[in-house]
Amino acid sequence: MFPLDFPLTLLKKHAKRGECVLDPFCGRGTTNFAARVLGLRTVGIDASRVAAAATQAKLVAPTPTEIVEGAKAILRRKKATDMPEGDFWRLAYHSDVLRDICLLREALLNGSLVAPVAAALRGIMLGALHGPNGQTKYSYLSNQSPRTFGPKPAYAVKFWRKRKLLPPRVKVLDVIVDRANRYYGRVSPSVVGAAIEGDSRHQSTIEEAREVVGQFDWVVTSPPYYGLRTYLPDQWIRNWFLGGPATVDYSSHGQISHAGRDRFVSDLREVWLNVGAHCRPGARMVIRFGSIRDRLVDNPARMMAASLKDTGWIIVTVRHAENAARGKRQAETFRRQCASPCDEVDVWARWEP
Ligand SMILES: C[S@@+](CC[C@H](N)C(=O)[O-])C[C@H]1O[C@@H](n2cnc3c(N)ncnc32)[C@H](O)[C@@H]1O
Known part of the structure; x- marks a missing residue:
């Protein structure tokens, strides 16, 4: 980049x-x-x-409110049908976080939001999926990870286990609200x-x-x-x-x-x-x-x-x-x-x- x-x-x-x-x-x-x-x-x-x-x-140029309301509507649903399993996924994401990620994934794949809102929410989620854990506040949804590339499963599981790192119980909606305001609060019209x-x-x-x-x-x-x-x-x-x-x-x-x-x-x-x-x-x-x-x-x-x-x-x-x-x-x-x-x-x- x-x-x-x-x-x-x-x-x-x-x-x-x-x-x-x-x-x-x-x-x-x-x-x-x-x-x-x-x-x-x-x-x-x-x-x-x-x-x-x-x-x-x-x-795109949706408002932060449109993005957040879109995310809220999706997260209100109870259960994601397609959740990945195995050691990597268990250690990469807290189960509540993974459920929310899967709900959003499914809804975005099914095209349930208007195009600019979906594009923005998709971009926000891509950016938040993995990265380092902050000292005071979570900006990423994963266990300690690099931001620019997805860690390979075998290596990551070993890394997390060796350091006894557990996935944080991040509030997915809070991360979305933060990022929606940061990226779309003051964007120029599309x-x-x-x-x-x-x-x-x-x-x-x-x-x-x-x-x-x-x-x-x-x-x-x-x-x-x-x-x-x-x-x-x-x-x-x-x-x-x-x-x-x-x-x-x-x-x-x-x-x-x-x-x-x-x-x-x-x-x-x-x-x-x-x-x-x-x-x-x-x-x-x-x-x-x-x-x-x-x-x-x-x-x-x-x-x-x-x-x-x-x-x-x-x-x-x-x-x-x-x-x-x-x-x-x-x-x-x-x-x-x-x-x-x-x-x-x-x-x-x-x-x-
Ligand atoms: C060095 S990166 C570009 C980074 C970009 N300047 C940025 O700031 O994010 C090169 C990109 O070329 C893409 N790429 C490779 N082969 C391609 C092709 N045949 N057609 C279009 N994109 C291709 C890769 O997927 C990669 O995202």
Whole structure:
């Protein structure tokens, strides 16, 4: 995830009123949120349904009261029919909390709320599902966990047992109220925009995006870092909440291939060609890219240049981005082994077909 400051600062400085912003690898929708704050039309595309749902939540504008009333109506029901079982689930969530999570999951899957309220509540729940336990107040629903990735069951059970950590009896509605006020208390009215769950290597996906907002003037994006292939398994609990299985999903469905440097570069190339076909001449693209050290077969700037070669995108400048190691790394807080990140680059290009 890149910091909000990155797309916000560059769009604030360079984008004009009425322009339109695409992110074909939107992740949690940071670019789309920045565009929304600036009143620009925007579409985010991601192959992961968790990412698409997180982005959608950033583009709607229900009131906190609508969200809370929607949640209350769901939680009034008594029993969730589909509750996952086993050591992991017992230790991850207090039974009352898991029941409430399942009630909300079921209701959101059955489409029992109006679209913007459902999108916001879904986003709130995805954000609250797992994370560290606070000293004074609970912001997350789980036993001690990382926030950015779902812990793998065998490891997590061992971790919690060794430290005798029990799942807290968090009041789910209180967490929803808090987050609804924080995220939707002062949002700008929703703009024309959408989040699409899809594969950006497919022309039809980019066409769908263009139909929502028209031709693109800006592409601000960050493709998967080379060698980092865990986007889907890392989000397995959130994926479960959105209707996926209650076990880790190790598939890489729709993801850019990491099978080798050439395959990776040619997959990216497909995306740049597809995207360019729906951009205005002169449109600008800013790509933040890096690779993780254990797969360093080429430097990020060279790989990106190779993927852009002869696509109609002309590289204007390449700059060093902030080094990811400077930020606080979530993986370290749960003692998972981390690959050390290397320098990231920002590649600026112009569409000149
Ligand atoms: C580095 S992350 C983007 C993070 C984003 N900038 C943010 O701030 O949250 C890359 C994203 O690309 C997505 N992705 C990978 N292959 C894709 C494809 N073929 N089409 C669309 N999205 C894809 C992954 O699911 C992942 O969410």
